[in-house]
Amino acid sequence: MSRQSAPVPRLPEDSLAYALLTSARLIADVTAGKTLTEALAILWKSRPDTPAGTRGAILDLTYGCLRDYGRQDFILAKLLQKPLPEPLQSLLRVALHRLGVRADTAHTVVDQAVEAAATVLAGKFKGVVNGVLRNALRQSADLERAADADMVAEFRHPPWWIRRLRSQYPESWRSILAAGNTHPPMALRLNRRRTGLRATLEAFAAADLPVRELANGALLLERPVPVTRIPGFAEGLLSVQDAGAQHAARLLDLADGQRVLDACAAPGGKAAHILERADVSLLALDSDPQRAARVTDNLTRLGLEAEVRTADCRDSGRWWDGRPFDRILADVPCSASGVVRRNPDIKWLRRSDDIARFAAQQAEILEALWQVLAPGGRMLYATCSVFAEENQEQIAGFAGRHADCRQLPIGGQPDCQYLPCAEHDGFFYALLEKAA
Template identity: 60%
Template sequence: MPPDSMARAMWVAAEAVARVRDGYALNDGLASLWAAHPDLPPSTRGAAQDLIYGTLRDFGRGDAMLARLLRQPLTEPTIDALLRVALHRLEVRPETAHTVVDQAVEVAARVARGGLKSLVNAVLRNALRQRDTLATALARTPESHWRHPAWWIDRIKRNQPQTWEAVLGAANTHPPMTLRINPRRTTPDAMAAELVAAGHTGRWLGPYAWRLDRPAPVASLPGYADGRLSVQDWGAQQAAAMLDVRDGMRVLDACAAPGGKAAHMIELHDCRLLALDADPRRAQRIAANLERLGLSADVRCGDARSPREWWDGQGFDRILADVPCSASGVARRHPDIKWLRRADDIGNFATVQREILEALWPLLSPGGKMLYVTCSLFPEENSLQVARFAARHSDCQRVPLDAALERTLLPDADHDGFFFALLEKQA
């Protein structure tokens, strides 16, 4: 298949979708995927990435369509994934139907055993003939209509009864791209003017947060390579201000990779910051990001649940506990999450979060503050977790954020979904 063809883009996308269905996280597989296809021009790589993310966002829709179009489930993972990619493309670009079918059949002819080429052709042509009937049937099924697992839909409806439709709808959209200006290397106004001059128009969401009107490749952004700006969601950027860091403080970012929140705190304050992460590769990313920005911190690899392995015994004035979670608030940015998460995963994450909180609390100096952060939408990881922790610790005082004891950001056009709670240790 020519490297610049739609067939090649569909083949690459099908490989990625098949890996996710096998249980692999998309982020872990993309680097190896691109390495396996070094001849892809940027246009084909971009087309493949759009197909990958679009197909994964359509969780449940592909299942429902194939259930109606196939007599029995496919046992060939790549062909199953190829059909999902093609069906997604037919829905979003119906004017390209002839090309999509033709190119999908070409892929099947190259990568599958005999007979599956004809099957792919028949399934896609039946999808075109039954388009209206399929659309009506899919609209009646919550999983296919909302493009989420049933258990996820039920939890959001229960926990967000007034806004559940907007929350689920937002998770199926393309995420915004927001930049964080580094005040140690430029000023917000100067950087915005340079961005606009280069065609990257946008608007301010916060003092250092410039939301682009249109996402753009990082390499095309003036100021990125020399550390004058970073890419960071506006919701994530709000953590630095909430933690109330001041110059001279000793600060711990306990689950720091890839280092955006740690870097933001150092950009704003002359603090002594320890950036910790349990994964050596992710810890290396923290160091690389800080180097690009011209910032310095003590970067270590260690498990936040085992301080004896990395703590020097000196208390911290501030702790950022951006704990591992279901990531349900960033599903549009990581659409494989909807395929990979299971309902009982939420309890497992809650257990890890509790262990981290219990391990970090003794490290906080009296009068110090800890900001608990997740990118989850589920109370078990958020409000219930914090309430139970505060009830167990008499020296824990909850500090209001905007007159409320916690802040929940639901995903919308300007930011992803986040939860914040600020805890102060009484002397």
Template identity: 75%
Template sequence: MPTPAHPAPPTRLPEDSLGYALLTSAELIAEVVGGTALTDALARLWAAHPATPAGVRGAILDLTYSTLRDYGRQDFILGKLLQKPLPEPVQSLLRVALHRLAVRPDTAHTVVDQAVSAASNLIGGKFKGVANGVLRNALRQSGELAQAADTDMVAEHRHPPWWIRRLKNQYPQKWRAILAAGNTHPPMALRVNPLRASDDEVLADFAAAGITVKRLAAGTLLLDQPLSVSRLPGFAEGCLSVQDAGAQHAARYLDLDDGQRVLDACAAPGGKSAHILETADVALTALDSSPVRAQRISENLARLGLAAEVKASDCRKLDAWWDGRPFERILADVPCSASGVVRRNPDIKWLRRSDDIPRFAAQQAEILEALWQTLAPGGKMLYATCSVFAEENGDQITAFAARHPDCRRLPIAGQLDCQYLPCAEHDGFFYALLEKTA
């Protein structure tokens, strides 16, 4: 679909007001509802208004992400209060306002007042009275509306029906916990760059700065509260990277050693590439199909004082990038549904469809087939996704191994496949280690 132009921000609301944040968040969510990825909508917003103060940006982001994590609940409530949905972005303004009322009931008067002011800036202000009436009715009926919402599958679990059914089928004992984790704020984990600092040095700097952090494993730290990287001692100097604790297993499971030729086949933005280079002295090739994303790999490596051969190419098109020399290790961190990191990308719950999963699986199979040709005999490939769906994970690897007699599945952490489910410490990831026997 064509990329929509981002609407001009309101002119009658102070930039530091709640109304401004409510309205701008509503415009962003309206774009997501229309099929635009949130990252794209935000990129256009910030490009159009680069001088937006950090505090205003933070308020907009918090409202937008929190409302998107609440997928389905506000629509259920609006369905009880409206005869039919209102035009966008008025409908999304009510979504944001209802979410704010749910999490900050102590500020109900201010929320309603500011939401009505925001509505006066939309579609000639003709829905200002409707917005006022809907929000006041929501407050009067809050108890019974919440009770009704808890009996509705989508409103209770804040995920699309097909997503819920898939998880119930694949994780009959854990599906509720997976869905609940997907609605939470994500943790913020750090990776220490051992080429520039030790864990003890970083921990001492954090203690001196009054930052509470938990050590999960060697090189992996978990912040008690997320912080801007500008407040992290040593970040600008390349001593640290932000990387989910679950993602940090990739370099560890790849069984790296000095001198190896290594390929990171879907490398942007470069976190796993950097971790590979921090782990062993290897000759690394990092690929990404997008030149823009490939540039991000180079920038991230430069901050950490690392170097790799970075190429912009589709890893499936071997003639475009491969010189014929086999790799001893390959990381295939393939495109997927991102169902394991949905709390970081809550717009996915609006944008994904059930038939996207087999399409991702088909693309993953193509990548595996291509990359297997570049792996040296005796070499190892680590297959990785940030998905919790079996079609992209265990089913994919079982089918690949059945097609390739020269493929041996190696155990990881004592199990054939390693599925991490999202929890308080990490997101959802899948890993499978494959060895080429001949």
């Protein structure tokens, strides 16, 4: 008679062990090349009934561990002769991250990580996981000191990223990197067609949600909360949008009656802001049908109307009717280096040569959109990047190729580079005017 293997133990969904292992599987997916968005979509589709509290625990562990790029791997290299098979290697990453932020629960973290390891590969690495984590605790002071002396482990970004920022921002590169490792702020945008500031502040006070208005009119929450707790969100009175992103509609210098193009519109935050500020005829494009559908959904929630089409803005022959636009928002695809704390998988997935690839795509978009801009019209070039190749150098190259292009100052400067900080993410803006 053949011998049956022992059944794999099931982890309770409300246990830390379950959250640790699920997070580890997500991180293993990212290290294998999958975006976190893709990995999460697959996870939630396969586990649609996951309780909200469990989802929150998984997301907190996953995002936190991914923000810690390089630090856990540095420590594990000191404690392991060779990496463990996935998802056990990532289980150790997640457990070390948890020990770093919740040292007071060390015993529970180790116990639950071992419980999780018992369900993987017949539990053959259960003892290894236990030993590594206990050694990490015993040697924590020495390991942390060594990690702080290593460039990647200290700054938690890939080496090419650190070197690029150090070269381009000799005075502020450390603060940019530090901001990229933090929890992002949560800012809101008023739909001023439906509500006003005073009523909004009163509603937030009644809901015990501390909030303050920033200089550009954005509302910054003292702490992030689920959108279900935001008074008026479901009714379309407010939207979640980073304060830095809320500069775009203002910089476009909108006026009623203009014909406006949002060339890379998804998920629709800037398109909605444009429509909230002025009565314009707006065409919103996105090359991805699912993302274009998100634009429509967002506009519908806010009670706004625009023409939304699925198209690559570079292929104007397929979508342009020949009538030029007075204003164009070119919020182009980029490295997203200015919003890395919101998308920490970027640090694991981006490569140095990706920046040149993005820059080439951006140049193609600029060339195509310039052809559909009316004489005397303005185009706002925007990225959520902090890398010069995608920003200042891109605009300098474009202006040098087009004699009919005049770069308009922003706040007394040739352009505007917002660096990530406690109030907003990193964004770049340049305003270009076409000669009449």
